[in-house]
Amino acid sequence: MNRYLVRRLVALMPLVFLIAVIAFTLVRLTPGDPAAVVAGPDATPEEVARIRASMGLDDPLPLQFLRWAGQVFLRGNLGNSIVQGQPVLEMILQRAQPTLLLAMVGGFLSILMGIPLGVIAAVKHNSWLDRTLMSFAIVGLSIPNFWLGVLLVMALSIYFPLLPPSGFVSIQNGGISALRYLILPGIAIGASNAAFLARMVRSSMLDVLNQDYVRTARSKGLGERRVIYSHALRNAMIAPLTVIGLLIANLTSGTVIVEIVFNVPGAGRLLINSVARRDYPVMQGIILITALIYIFANLIVDLFYGVLDPRVRYE
């Protein structure tokens, strides 16, 4: 298992390298001279040239990349914000809590809805219930999360004033009542992912229900409940597990947009503000971190396969 982990980590290196190259290149493609920005509008050309040299911008690009990558991966230094001068990593971490909480609530709700509904649809295959659930799933995939967010505010904050229409309270300050601020955005983020999961679970459950071992379990007299929950479901969960990485990516993407709807001071708001102010290091830091989260989530999923499916061996 340990050797497998090491081998997987080594195999990820080219991918991490390419992600870093893309993140580095993107910012290099931007118009404008970073040295001129640092020097300010009144600087003479000589001053700009001096600053450019001191920033290493005259060096060949591969050297600049290595220097940047060394700072990022060895020191965790993502550079400083052009606008605020603050370290990018610090800015992201300060705004990480709302984003992570929202993504977690969204993920929790999508699993809570998606898996049971997918199982029910598969067990009642081709019934009216199956067809209704699957129609809802396509609608769920088609509703923009931000519009769903506004509809939820209209229904549950304005028409029935039950939940706050916007804002965020941290767990440290609000305790359990902080949860009230997470419910509506959580549903908005979770809905499309629940639909996605339900379709996936249903399809994989239908495959499993046709397998020989399910027939064997039935013919040896096990109750239907036992067959479905302990034989079929466990095997049907392997396929949806492979998309957990994708699910996490969808949840992060969804959170960025939904944060804007609910005016949550999270990483999504930071990203949008940095785009408006052309604060490239911040944009670079955010996509680099989200991509790394995605590939490490996939790594962890790979490692967990064996728990669900003993046929998978870590060689």
Add this chain to the structure above:
Amino acid sequence: MNRQATLKSTAASPDAVNSSQARRKHRHWIWLLFQNRTAVVGALFVLVFFLIALAAPLISPRDPLKLDVRNSLEAPSVEFPLGSDQFGRDVASRVFYGARLSLGVGMSVGLFSIAIGLFLGMISGYYRRLDAVIMRVMDALMAFPSIIFAIVLMGILGPSVQNVIIALTIVFSPRVARVARSSVLVAREEMYIEAARAIGSSDSRILTRHIFPNIVSPLITQASYIFALAVLAEAALSFVGVGGNPQWPSWGNMLAEGQIVVRQAWWITIFPGLAIVLVVFGANLFGDGLRDALDPRLRGR
């Protein structure tokens, strides 16, 4: 659904050697598509919005950009069929013109992603030496969460509709490349490819005349899903203010403006949102129906 016909089509497909048989197969799945109620209903939804987009100048009651502050926030009425916004602009006209933007972006992103993804997927699946490099780059591009990547690309490219199309094409074409590559990997092992090679066909001939016809159908399914994703993504980008020109009506920026006055004017929030849902729903239904028509094993999944 005609069960026998589907069985025959799957049995015939591996030896679709000459073009007349290939053509019959194509007629076959298009015919199956018309039999598929899901696909037809989905196509109708999308078609209605295409007609709205084309006819926008004819059917719009007012100029979608004209400010009319005296008539701001009017509820739906004969004068303003879908109401007016806080600047007195007609919501119906803006929804109609917004269809042009949404469907235009959806179509362009669909076409460009398919073209680029198809090219990369085909050379990657066929020339095994390039495979590892191209697919690693595709993996790396797909590691960036789609909307976040699109937002950052818009930050770098600057706000314009062309840039929305470029950004979303960069985001979605790796998916197509993956699908195209795996279809090529299946197709290239077929006997007819070996036969074509044995009679001395060039690589480019094999790719365009023999492999392409066999991978085109899964790509059309992908195209309808990417159309749906692109319409959603364009709306999301405009909603957060990093889309095209903010003056020009887009369903996304209408919803952003609508949210500000959501307590007074539900219509600005409801109608553009419904338009997005109906178009995307139609495209998703069409994609599902197409997938079922093409692959009978997946029927009803």
